[in-house]
Amino acid sequence: MKKKPVSLTALALAATTLLAACGNDASNNAASSNAASSAPASGSSGASASAPASGEKVKLSIWHNFSGDDLRAQAVRAQIDKFKAAHPEIELDAQAIPPDGYRQRLKTVAAAGEMPDVFFTQSGTSIQEFYDGGLIQPITPLLDKYPEWKNNFMEGALDRLSFDGQAYATPLSGSATSLFFYNKSLFDKYQVKVPTTWDELMTAIKTFNDNKITPISLGNKAAWLAQSSILSSLADRVTGTDWFLKAASQDGASFTDPEFVQALQLFKDLSEAKAFQTGANSLDNTQMEQYFVEGKAAMMIDGSWALTNMAATGTPEQLDQVEVTVLPSLPGGKGDPNSISGGSGGGMALSKTVTGAKLDAALELIYAIGGPEGMQAIVNSNSVVNYKVEPDQAVVTPLFYKAFTLFKSVKLTPVYDAYLTSAAADVINNGLQDLLLTGKPEAVAKKLQDAQAQALGK
Amino acid sequence: MTNSGRLRAFIAVGLLPTLFIYAVFVLVPIVWSAYYGFFDWKGIGASKFIGFDNYAEALGDPIFWKAFKNNLIIVAASIFGQLPIALVLSLILRKSTFFQRFVRSAVFMPMVVASVVIGMIWGYIYHPQIGILNFLLEQFGLGSWIRDWLGDPSINMYAVSAPVIWANIGPYLVLFIAAIQNISSEVEDAAKIDGAVKSKWLYMIVVPMIWDTIKVAIVLCISGSLKAFDLIYIMTGGGPAQSTELLATYMYNNTFEVFRYGYGSAVSTLIILISMVLVLGSQLLMRRK
The missing domain is CATH 3.40.190.10 (Periplasmic binding protein-like II)
Structure with a gap:
């Protein structure tokens, strides 16, 4: 039967139109709180694909669900803020969306082809859907660029985030x-x-x-x-x-x-x-x-x-x-x-539409969040990561230190x-x-x- | 147009909005759900027409019949637990002294408490380690009666029936009190003069005179018990090992835990059919009397 999927898609489209309407000035939106709040209002991010190397700012958007007050969410948001401060030439539109409705919202924009440039996705079936839909591109070049980072992931850590030998994200958490x-x-x-x-x-x-x-x-x-x-x-x-x-x-x-x-x-x-x-x-x-x-x-x-x-x-x-x-x-x-x-838990995936200078910026952003520094920050928030890193004993609980x-x-x-x-x-x-x-x-x-x-x- | 004709037209117009809402939110979904039951569908993605396979699978699944049997236990507990208790209480509480009004509100109270709260409270009453029930049994020297009330499949259906009875007496109590108050005092006086003692008065006067109300209560009991879900979902989730599975929890688990929307739809359609059969059957039985 084709009836059901069609009506669902119609619903999704309708919802997307609404969401998209909100999305344009979303960086000033209360819902996007925290990390996003300091960014100036920007237009739709998917529009201009390759920005010129000089003069104009590179516009980049990121969606994630680290919106809570727990230590791990704070650690991830701090990494994004750091990236923003270190790269004044990039206009970053970061949206922290509460975990509960996150997956649905992401799917809605995916159906409408208005994906953010970089977004958090769970491992396994979640990322598989985006891969099957042809919506994401591999981040293998980034991993190859920083071999030390790549080699520090634990065995099999990237398995549930890779397809056909290509990694599409690196895990921000492990279990x-x-x-x-x-x-x-x-x-x-x-x-x-x-x-x-x-x-x-x-x-x-x-x-x-x-x-x-x-x-x-x-x-x-x-x-x-x-x-x-x-x-x-x-x-x-x-x-x-x-x-x-x-x-x-x-x-x-x-x-x-x-x-x-x-x-x-x-x-x-x-x-x-x-x-x-x-x-x-x-x-x-x-x-x-x-x-x-x-x-x-x-x-x-x-x-x-x-x-x-x-x-x-x-x-x-x-x-x-x-x-x-x-x-x-x-x-x-x-x-x-x-x-x-x-x-492995989920990680930051990269939209297929990102190219040129924007691509470089997006990869750097992914590295800033999930790279060695990010992994250190996350492990210091008492969260298990599939990455060989030494937690700061002064910060983490003794039990976590033993377990990790x-x-x-x-x-x-x-x-x-x-x-x-x-x-x-x-x-x-x-x-x-x-x-x-x-x-x-x-x-x-x-x-x-x-x-x-x-x-x-x- | 005659007066009564005008009244009837007015009633019809007045009913229209309700009828419309009822059709949109009850009848149409039932039909749709029966229709989805013919498909192999995961909730998203493509669906495949598979005819009566879902219905056949449900009817062939022993767990479905176990859930049905458990539902019948709840039905029996409701009819033979709630109704007699409500009837006796209504006789005791039909006057309106302060004390009686107080007890009446106390009996009705569980109705206004969220069922999640009731489920949690009884979950703690039955708790295998800190439960008050086992604690009291031990205090009274009945240590050998201590059980894992919700975990032992040989008794847990009865254990979960108790809160279902307790929580739902209220509306029947109200129903019966209203019916008994409608019995005219002349009848009661005449019975007294004829020498009817309390028990005879109950059997020969009260029960026959409120029989119609009792019939309604039984139908409500059956349909309510077949819908039973919330309390048991909170207390046991249908477990352990599906020993307290009801038709509704079976449907819920298949739809929202296993993501078989088509199968879940088929099961809910079967629940509707079973309810209809039971309600009609009980009506026929009582009509013969």
């Missing part, structure tokens, strides 16, 4: 979803060895249970948590990354393969060994983090977002007890044990739901909840396989 947190004092008190192998983990679970301490804090009400934090890493330990990528694309591997069933069985074993607190399926992520930071549980497997959350809720004494490492290794597993599941040091030293493996179709991700999320109750690994594996195969039409 780790399976950091293994543990409470040092509890481990000391009960003389438990911090587990580095699966057997040691099971021993630790038993000891803590005997002493009436919850071994591992888990709040899986929202269902993605066990998948994103535990399974992504645990299954990778068993199956190896290659197997997962094949199974995810349903090309040469199936989720009913014995190695994946074994991974699910290991998760089930944890549950049967009473590793998690009662009611893990009805607690949420925040409650789980609080439970751990209060010292009621000895361990927790959670993502890098927990660093900020715990810093916000825990006392300094509580946070001092928290240590972080990688998930224990599995003897005989095919995966690299020194790894954490994680990925660890993050830099490990390999990143795929997060399950970033590669599965949304239907399959939903199935595995529910399946893991079921395993915490009465579910059978074989049945869950079968359902996941069916869902992924059906969604991919295979």
Whole structure:
């Protein structure tokens, strides 16, 4: 049926006309606040493609969603402001748009062919849409120009932002979803060895249970948590990354393969060994983090977002007890044990229409935000980046410093739901909840396989 | 034109705006939704006509039927929980002393509280670690009754029914009080003279005389319960492992979490059909009486 897309496009066009009308003097618009406010009112930016080298100013527009008051958003805005101050010959129209409606607004202007010259986009499917639409151009020349910068990105950091061997953006943030947190004092008190192998983990679970301490804090009400934090890493330990990528694309591997069933069985074993607190399926992520930071549980497997959350809720004494490492290794597993599941966030992409002097200016702007200096500023705001940089210990929290040091030293493996179709991700999320109750690994594996195969039409 | 004819014309004209709004915002979307149910559509991008595949898939999905069964539990809890409680309360509270008015407002209060708030409150009542319910059970020496109320699939449907009953008694109470106040005092006096005790008075006078109201209440109960969504979405989100999935949460998850708009549309159309069948069925049953 063609009806629906057509009417949607019509709607988008109508909305765009409205937006475009607002857009012309948007740099004075209240909504564009902060970074944008000091720029003089300028005309539409997409109009004059190549500005002459001298005399006239180069007009450049940038859209991003770092509009909040959090440290990271401030750090990014500061980089843009610095660029503006250092380049009086460039007339920069910067718009900070609140994250909630950001993607929709960007899509609307994309439909109307009025893209900003430089814009922030998420990695994965988001940037893929712009690539498929032929709306962006690679920034590989920039990366080649600064090889030291390029080589400092962690392995695979650019994967979800690249197509056909060309990078279209560099990540401004990274994430780790399976950091293994543990409470040092509890481990000391009960003389438990911090587990580095699966057997040691099971021993630790038993000891803590005997002493009436919850071994591992888990709040899986929202269902993605066990998948994103535990399974992504645990299954990778068993199956190896290659197997997962094949199974995810349903090309040469199936989720009913014995190695994946074994991974699910290991998760089930944890549950049967009473590793998690009662009611893990009805607690949420925040409650789980609080439970751990209060010292009621000895361990927790959670993502890098927990660093900020715990810093916000825990006392300094509580946070001092928290240590972080990688998930224990599995003897005989095919995966690299020194790894954490994680990925890259989005970055600044470059519109295809930008050429000439404007192109040079745009590339410099991208470098100013996502280059070494920008990466340093972002990491100093307690945010994980997929870039080898040393955080300033005087500025960041000690826990973040520990976690980021660890993050830099490990390999990143795929997060399950970033590669599965949304239907399959939903199935595995529910399946893991079921395993915490009465579910059978074989049945869950079968359902996941069916869902992924059906969604991919295979 | 006669007077009554003019009145009728006036009523018709007066109804037009409502009818128009109803058509635009209720009838048309229902038809459209049934139509989208024939497509494989992700919400954006191209859609593909697939005939009755979505409908067949829903009817063949065990989770759909589980959700339907859970919905029936809510329907039963509403009819056999809300209505009797509301009826008894309305008998107790039909006078208007200060105390009675106070209790009446207290019973009605959940209706004016946002369902998100109610869901959160009951979520904390049932909380596996800090929940007041488990705490009270322990205090009264009933430690063996302690459960993970929302996490244990063998009981969580009943656990989530309790707040649904609690939150929705109010309107039925009001409905019944109004109906009972309409019973003329002569009837009550005559019954008293004939020696009817309280329970007999309830069965033989009150229930038959407000039967029409009760029928309306039952229909409201059924349709309301099939729409049930908000409280359960807040408390469990349909989980764990889809054990508290309702038709509405099933539809919502498929549409907005998995992005299968066509499938979600087909499911919502099925919900409408099921509701219609149940409401008509209950009407037929009660007519026979």
